[in-house]
Amino acid sequence: MFFTMGRFAVPSQSEVNSSPGTRRTRGSWNPRQEETSLQLVRMWLYLAALLGLYYLRRWYRERQTVENLQDKYVLITGCDSGFGNLLARQLDVRGLRVLAACLTEKGAEQLRKATSERLQTVILDVTSTDSIAAATAWVKAQVGDRGLWGLVNNAGTVLPVAPNEWLTKADFVKVLDVNLIGLIEVTLSVLPLVKRARGRVVNVSSILGRLVFYGGGYCPSKYGVEAFSDSLRRELHPFGVKVSIMEPGYFRTAMTDMQRNLESLEQLWHRASPEVKASYGQHYFNSSHRYMQKNLIEKCSPNLYLVTDCLEHALTARHPRTRYSGGWDAQFFFIPLSYLPTAVADWVLTRDWPSPAQAM
Numbered sequence: 350m351f352f353t354m355g356r357f358a359v360p361s362q363s364e365v366n367s368s369p370g371t372r373r374t375r376g377s378w379n380p381r382q383e384e385t386s387l388q389l390v391r392m393w394l395y396l397a398a399l400l401g402l403y404y405l406r407r408w409y410r411e412r413q414t415v416e417n418l419q420d421k422y423v424l425i426t427g428c429d430s431g432f433g434n435l436l437a438r439q440l441d442v443r444g445l446r447v448l449a450a451c452l453t454e455k456g457a458e459q460l461r462k463a464t465s466e467r468l469q470t471v472i473l474d475v476t477s478t479d480s481i482a483a484a485t486a487w488v489k490a491q492v493g494d495r496g497l498w499g500l501v502n503n504a505g506t507v508l509p510v511a512p513n514e515w516l517t518k519a520d521f522v523k524v525l526d527v528n529l530i531g532l533i534e535v536t537l538s539v540l541p542l543v544k545r546a547r548g549r550v551v552n553v554s555s556i557l558g559r560l561v562f563y564g565g566g567y568c569p570s571k572y573g574v575e576a577f578s579d580s581l582r583r584e585l586h587p588f589g590v591k592v593s594i595m596e597p598g599y600f601r602t603a604m605t606d607m608q609r610n611l612e613s614l615e616q617l618w619h620r621a622s623p624e625v626k627a628s629y630g631q632h633y634f635n636s637s638h639r640y641m642q643k644n645l646i647e648k649c650s651p652n653l654y655l656v657t658d659c660l661e662h663a664l665t666a667r668h669p670r671t672r673y674s675g676g677w678d679a680q681f682f683f684i685p686l687s688y689l690p691t692a693v694a695d696w697v698l699t700r701d702w703p704s705p706a707q708a709m
């Protein structure tokens with residue numbers, strides 16, 4: 350009879366008394382086994398202690414902030430709405446000198462009304478070289494010899510989103526122009542000012558820069574942002590300039606507005622060639638429409654602070670992170686999934702997709 354204690358079995362008195370060899374009991378006490386178990390426990394304790402020390406050091410380093418924030422200029426693109434707008438207001442409250450670039454005069458005016466006199470706005474279309482040159486000249490005049498402490502490349506666009514076969518080259522170019530080429534041109538244009546301040550570049554990418562689950566220019570543009578940021582970080586390190594990448598999950602902003610997304614999908618379907626329509630079928634379109642609607646309602650978090658707090662940290666911490674994941678979905682689902690084998694990611698991401706009419 351055995352009384353179990355954790356992994357070990359303790360023999361009863363009669364079993365202890367019985368002569369060795371007459372009865373070899375399964376799971377009986379074994380000094381070598383106990384030694385191995387103790388070694389394992391010790392190993393796990395060392396690992397836990399090391400992990401604890403690592404996180405303690407990281408926590409300590411990350412809570413240190415840079416000094417004289419009130420003298421630091423930060424240029425943010427795409428401040429009319431969403432993350433850019435919230436970040437501009439947040440940094441203004443924190444006392445930084447915000448240079449908020451908006452696409453429209455209306456957006457700029459609304460932002461000025463909601464913020465202090467320190468915050469200044471400029472009109473910037475990141476797809477226009479002239480607009481970038483004019484905004485850069487304005488920024489240069491504002492910052493003077495101090496240089497530009499922070500550049501946040503936030504401006505972005507997502508539509509059209511659809512299976513790649515439904516789209517044209519122009520559809521891809523439209524998105525890539527804003528999200529990638531625009532971001533690169535703005536960065537190159539103001540980089541001398543950032544170098545002067547030994548400042549920061551923060552590029553807003555996406556979990557869709559790590560994992561792709563729909564067609565169109567958006568995911569390739571964000572993969573491009575990741576690649577550009579990685580090379581920039583390595584090149585600028587010797588100059589004391591730090592580069593961070595922000596990878597948000599799904600959030601409720603103008604970009605994920607349900608009406609806009611559904612209308613765009615409808616237009617693309619109506620525009621599609623007869624071959625594409627026959628290949629995918631009406632049922633595929635109807636299901637995709639429902640799928641998009643369900644995703645946008647259920648998955649988008651309204652808490653934009655999860656992203657803007659990371660952006661603020663990237664600009665104000667002495668030791669900013671290289672990558673920030675914004676949102677629970679990014680941290681606990683998309684980023685871990687991106688490390689799994691491609692076949693697993695393919696299955697997880699496509700298991701709910703409708704089947705095309707001419708599927709094999």
Ligand SMILES: NC(=O)c1ccc[n+]([C@@H]2O[C@H](COP(=O)([O-])OP(=O)(O)OC[C@H]3O[C@@H](n4cnc5c(N)ncnc54)[C@H](OP(=O)(O)O)[C@@H]3O)[C@@H](O)[C@H]2O)c1
Nearest residue numbers: 427429430431432474475504505555597599600602603604
């Ligand atoms: N929302 C999400 O779930 C999510 C997830 C991952 C990453 N992101 C990224 O986060 C960033 C901000 O997006 P958001 O979600 O805050 O959406 P948003 O509210 O639509 O913000 C994007 C801003 O960029 C502006 N913009 C568009 N084209 C521009 C151009 N050519 N030049 C300058 N500005 C331009 C938009 O102006 P208009 O509105 O006037 O077009 C808008 O103010 C984007 O880079 C986006 O890819 C968003």
